[in-house]
Amino acid sequence: MAGKSGLKAIELGKLPAGKHYDGGGLYLNVEPSGSRSWILRTTVNGRRREIGLGALATKSLAAARVEAVNLRAAARNGEDIIEQRRNEKRGPIPTFQDAAEIVHKNLAETFDSETHRYNWMQSLKTYVFPVFGQKTVDKIDSSDVLAAMGPMWNTVPDTAGRTLRRVKAVFDWAMVNGYRTVIVNDVKVTMPNPCEAIRSALPKQNRRQRHHEALPYKELPDFVQRLRVSPSALSVKLAFELLILTCARTSEVLHATWEDRRRADLQTH
Numbered sequence: 001m002a003g004k005s006g007l008k009a010i011e012l013g014k015l016p017a018g019k020h021y022d023g024g025g026l027y028l029n030v031e032p033s034g035s036r037s038w039i040l041r042t043t044v045n046g047r048r049r050e051i052g053l054g055a056l057a058t059k060s061l062a063a064a065r066v067e068a069v070n071l072r073a074a075a076r077n078g079e080d081i082i083e084q085r086r087n088e089k090r091g092p093i094p095t096f097q098d099a100a101e102i103v104h105k106n107l108a109e110t111f112d113s114e115t116h117r118y119n120w121m122q123s124l125k126t127y128v129f130p131v132f133g134q135k136t137v138d139k140i141d142s143s144d145v146l147a148a149m150g151p152m153w154n155t156v157p158d159t160a161g162r163t164l165r166r167v168k169a170v171f172d173w174a175m176v177n178g179y180r181t182v183i184v185n186d187v188k189v190t191m192p193n194p195c196e197a198i199r200s201a202l203p204k205q206n207r208r209q210r211h212h213e214a215l216p217y218k219e220l221p222d223f224v225q226r227l228r229v230s231p232s233a234l235s236v237k238l239a240f241e242l243l244i245l246t247c248a249r250t251s252e253v254l255h256a257t258w259e260d261r262r263r264a265d266l267q268t269h
Contacts, residue, residue, distance in 0.1 A: 053068065
């Protein structure tokens with residue numbers, strides 16, 4: 001332990017294992033291994049807490065003293081410096097749209113086709129982002145999810161089910177990364193996924209099969225031209241045109257392989 005004058009910078013590398021007091025609640029903690037780090041002991045919301053200020057190798061005695069003074073002053077003003085430092089390490093809480101883009105990127109290698117990759121994000125852009133895409137993930141609750149899913153639940157039931165699973169995946173990612181964690185009585189509590197039990201608040205889906213209307217033959221050339229200049233993904237446009245030219249089933253086009261193309265070439269020659 002140091003005297004009333006506090007620690008001396010020139011001696012910090014020679015201090016033995018233990019906690020060495022500098023003053024104002026600031027300590028240099030020396031581990032038996034020789035690693036050295038700063039600790040601030042202070043009161044936060046009525047409780048005595050220890051806060052790590054970093055390693056001696058990256059923070060000088062003078063810098064540690066300044067940070068200790070600032071943190072103690074903030075704590076005396078009623079600020080929760082523990083939560084503030086936790087937020088600084090975690091980074092800013094993302095919006096749902098930002099989080100979805102990260103999850104989509106992380107899933108890139110799991111998509112079985114370019115169409116799947118495109119549809120995953122497109123469903124969120126169409127039905128979800130307009131409702132709560134710009135809200136941070138910690139501010140979204142079940143009522144927001146219900147507002148997005150309700151209008152589409154029976155009009156496009158298959159798409160609605162897939163979209164809800166994608167929304168849930170985004171919130172699962174947010175929970176794992178601590179973006180839906182709050183402090184209650186100094187205890188970390190993770191808010192539930194707002195997609196849980198949402199189906200119980202949605203109407204029963206009407207899954208009667210409805211056939212799409214047929215396009216009059218005379219309108220087909222104009223449709224193909226509009227398809228080619230549409231903003232859809234190239235793979236989607238080509239697949240659609242292949243459906244038209246071959247009268248193949250949708251599943252046959254979606255799961256076609258290069259071997260299928262080779263067989264088709266042999267049959268036409």
